[in-house]
Amino acid sequence: MVTKKFLLYFPASETEKPIVYHLVKDYNLIINIFRAKVTPEEEGYLVLDVTGEEENIEQGLNFVKSHNVIINEGGRGLRWDEDRCTHCTNCIPHCPTEALYITDRKTMKIGFNEKLCVECLSCVKNCPFGACSSVF
Amino acid sequence: MKTYEEINNRIASKKAVVMTAEEIIDYADKKGVEKAAADVDVVTTATFGPMCSSGCFINFGHSKPKIRMTEAWIEDVPVYCGIAAVDVYLGATELRYNDPANVDYPGEFRFGGGHVIEKLVAGEKLQLFGLSYGTDDYPRREIRTYFSIGDLNQAIMVNPRNCYQNYNVAINTSDRPIYTYLGNLRPGMKNATYCSAGQLSPLLNDPFYRTIGIGTKVWLGGAHGHVYAEGTQHAPDAERGPSGVPSEGAGTLALTGDMKEMDPKYVRGLSLTGYGVSLALGVGIPIPVLDEEILKMTTVRDSEIFAPVIDYSSDYPDRTGKILCKASYEELKGGKITVKGKTVVTGSLSSYAMALDIARILQDEISRGDFMLAQPSRLLNRERSMKTLDIRKS
Numbered sequence: 236m237v238t239k240k241f242l243l244y245f246p247a248s249e250t251e252k253p254i255v256y257h258l259v260k261d262y263n264l265i266i267n268i269f270r271a272k273v274t275p276e277e278e279g280y281l282v283l284d285v286t287g288e289e290e291n292i293e294q295g296l297n298f299v300k301s302h303n304v305i306i307n308e309g310g311r312g313l314r315w316d317e318d319r320c321t322h323c324t325n326c327i328p329h330c331p332t333e334a335l336y337i338t339d340r341k342t343m344k345i346g347f348n349e350k351l352c353v354e355c356l357s358c359v360k361n362c363p364f365g366a367c368s369s370v371f
Numbered sequence: 372m373k374t375y376e377e378i379n380n381r382i383a384s385k386k387a388v389v390m391t392a393e394e395i396i397d398y399a400d401k402k403g404v405e406k407a408a409a410d411v412d413v414v415t416t417a418t419f420g421p422m423c424s425s426g427c428f429i430n431f432g433h434s435k436p437k438i439r440m441t442e443a444w445i446e447d448v449p450v451y452c453g454i455a456a457v458d459v460y461l462g463a464t465e466l467r468y469n470d471p472a473n474v475d476y477p478g479e480f481r482f483g484g485g486h487v488i489e490k491l492v493a494g495e496k497l498q499l500f501g502l503s504y505g506t507d508d509y510p511r512r513e514i515r516t517y518f519s520i521g522d523l524n525q526a527i528m529v530n531p532r533n534c535y536q537n538y539n540v541a542i543n544t545s546d547r548p549i550y551t552y553l554g555n556l557r558p559g560m561k562n563a564t565y566c567s568a569g570q571l572s573p574l575l576n577d578p579f580y581r582t583i584g585i586g587t588k589v590w591l592g593g594a595h596g597h598v599y600a601e602g603t604q605h606a607p608d609a610e611r612g613p614s615g616v617p618s619e620g621a622g623t624l625a626l627t628g629d630m631k632e633m634d635p636k637y638v639r640g641l642s643l644t645g646y647g648v649s650l651a652l653g654v655g656i657p658i659p660v661l662d663e664e665i666l667k668m669t670t671v672r673d674s675e676i677f678a679p680v681i682d683y684s685s686d687y688p689d690r691t692g693k694i695l696c697k698a699s700y701e702e703l704k705g706g707k708i709t710v711k712g713k714t715v716v717t718g719s720l721s722s723y724a725m726a727l728d729i730a731r732i733l734q735d736e737i738s739r740g741d742f743m744l745a746q747p748s749r750l751l752n753r754e755r756s757m758k759t760l761d762i763r764k765s
Contacts, residue, residue: 322724328562343723363641
């Protein structure tokens with residue numbers, strides 16, 4: 236069993252199909268959705284962890300692709316812009332998973348471990364410099 | 372004992388020994404204060420953080436026909452026009468026209484004066500809209516045009532209150548979140564915010580203002596500026612530790628510099644949810660090692676500098692003067708402090724990483740002979756205390 240993170244982009248015409256249902260039922264995958272924004276009229280985004288046998292994940296992804304959904308593997312809906320970051324560390328108490336962390340207490344520089352990010356968006360609300368932003 | 376002249380001669384001949392306020396700590400530990408004072412010519416200090424009193428005077432030059440603007444907006448942010456024709460003052464905390472502020476609490480305050488200043492320094496094209504009642508010599512009554520910093524005659528930053536010597540640590544003991552100039556403070560003391568570069572901060576390395584005074588040359592956002600006055604709310608009569616380092620706000624500096632020489636990396640607009648907009652600014656100040664006492668003061672370290680922890684849900688707004696406890700910058704930077712027996716995680720609004728970067732840049736500039744020191748023409752007041760505003764009936 237492996238777990239992989241994906242950012243799925245749904246073109247407007249595909250958003251009414253129950254794609255996640257099929258991933259669970261037909262491909263025996265465990266889905267953990269971090270964040271979604273899908274409305275019937277507009278395009279949609281879905282950030283999720285998929286856990287299952289490697290082969291099943293691959294087949295599931297092929298199924299998703301067959302519906303013209305664009306898959307960004309390892310993709311995330313949260314961006315940390317190192318150039319905008321001033322390393323003030325204001326985000327540190329607000330990040331619940333330590334995805335944003337201090338790389339070295341001597342230099343006090345911020346790092347971002349995207350694997351730990353659960354996309355709660357509290358950094359987006361708290362960063363005074365706009366270094367953290369959501370792609371959707 | 373060294374003089375400014377001797378140190379400047381060494382800088383000019385690229386022989387000056389320059390260390391950052393961080394490097395000098397270990398150097399003096401190893402060599403002793405006496406030897407370190409003999410060896411080192413200059414110690415560089417720095418800070419980077421929100422400095423709300425920042426702002427600038429800009430001069431546009433004259434349009435044809437001329438206008439004497441009485442109201443004006445840059446990128447929809449109002450600027451002050453109650454000065455000479457085509458001069459305006461742009462303040463860092465000014466909100467954009469029609470910003471809903473805290474109507475939908477907490478407001479986002481996405482754009483304001485600080486952001487305009489950042490864009491101006493970055494050389495971006497900005498929109499000016501101005502109005503006038505029209506006069507015989509300045510007949511134009513409306514103007515809309517685009518400009519960038521290169522088009523301006525002058526863009527001079529003038530900041531009456533920068534570089535607070537020390538600063539409060541903000542915490543929230545109430546049961547609701549609060550939004551302050553020190554960020555979002557979660558209820559029940561779930562986080563605390565500090566705001567100082569600690570051992571790197573200029574006035575913590577010269578606690579009695581022996582070298583930093585009016586006329587001192589400073590590195591301001593990348594430009595070479597200077598201290599033009601004591602800062603507003605300069606209150607040196609503060610509580611001080613054994614070595615004279617204040618454990619509360621204390622001194623401040625009024626700084627000025629040419630924005631045409633600044634680097635946008637160190638001049639950054641910021642948005643504070645529920646509070647407003649501001650400007651974060653990088654400042655570097657060299658301390659000439661004139662004698663052993665001055666050198667000894669620059670060896671101050673985070674474990675010896677304490678900041679007051681204050682409840683921003685009641686004691687700060689109500690001006691009770693109550694302090695919950697004190698915390699050292701070593702603890703604050705370490706990520707945890709203890710308040711009323713509870714462990715509280717810390718974050719900062721001042722960037723130590725950027726301060727270190729600036730201290731090193733200034734060190735390089737002085738070592739290369741590109742930054743000469745200026746002797747202050749007048750030292751800062753050492754006795755003033757903070758006055759309050761009384762509400763009177765008449």
